[in-house]
Amino acid sequence: MGFVYEKLNQCLQAIREKTNFKPKVALVLGSGLGNYADTIQIECSISYDEIEGFPISTVQGHKGRFVFGYVEKVPVVIMQGRVHYYEGYSMEDVVLPIRLMKLLGAETLLLTNAAGGVNETFQVGDFMIITDQISSFVPSPLIGENIEQLGTRFPDMSHIYDVELQHTIKECGKQLQISMKEGVYLQFTGPAYESPSEIRMAKILGADAVGMSTACEAIVANHMGMKIGGISFISNMASGIGTQPLSHEEVKLEADKKEKIFQQLVHNVISML
DSSP states (O other): OHHHHHHHHHHHHHHHTTOOOOOSEEEEOOTTOGGGGGGSEEEEEEEGGGSTTOOOOOSTTOOOEEEEEEETTEEEEEEESOOOGGGTOOHHHHHHHHHHHHHTTOOEEEEEEEEEEOSTTOOTTOEEEEEEEEOTTSOOTTOSSOOTTTOOSSOOOTTOSOHHHHHHHHHHHHHTTOOEEEEEEEEOOOSSOOOHHHHHHHHHHTOSEEESSSHHHHHHHHHTTOEEEEEEEEEEEOBTTBSSOOOHHHHHHHHHHTHHHHHHHHHHHHHTO
């Protein structure tokens, strides 16, 4: 685990050689939100491939860079293209960007994603405030020797998603006349979509939406003491609930339809921080 911390500091040094920008808020852009980073007041951008040892996103439609700038007057760092466990990276590499953004100065993390709806009261196109999560189906990013500089050995996970931030997201949704859903997000490994039986299992466990990211990122952010908010866009109904075969093209199509309103929601939330 000493290697993990050393690698993290090497990435930090590589960024600091290019910019001294100190963000207050870190934002991870999920499917359908990738273009949002281009709309802010950009001060600096750094491609992932400019950072030695940094994992590179291989998912089609995901750009790979950090964008530093301002949303209104709030200094932010935006992850334009996240890294997924299913791409073959170790879990330590998957969460490295989150840890890095905290070390850059961000105290608040806003996570976004496209997810499959498990709750049958949801519809495609809904937005869900993440109130809790289930991460039991992916390896914990905290396995191994604890890095004391980042957090305690046994972090409490009673309130991963900040209640005040949930309220802020809900209020911003009201302002935009969006009926915000609330629920539990469950992360599977991917990249295959889940079987109908796996979705029935997820429903029994209490999940309202499923996806292939986010939960592992929230774990390390919580470990480091960050204030966390999460928004899922319900891009499809999960296997066995909807009748349509699942595809990445469908997810991207539905996300693109709500791109503008999702961007405005995220913009308003950050502006209120």
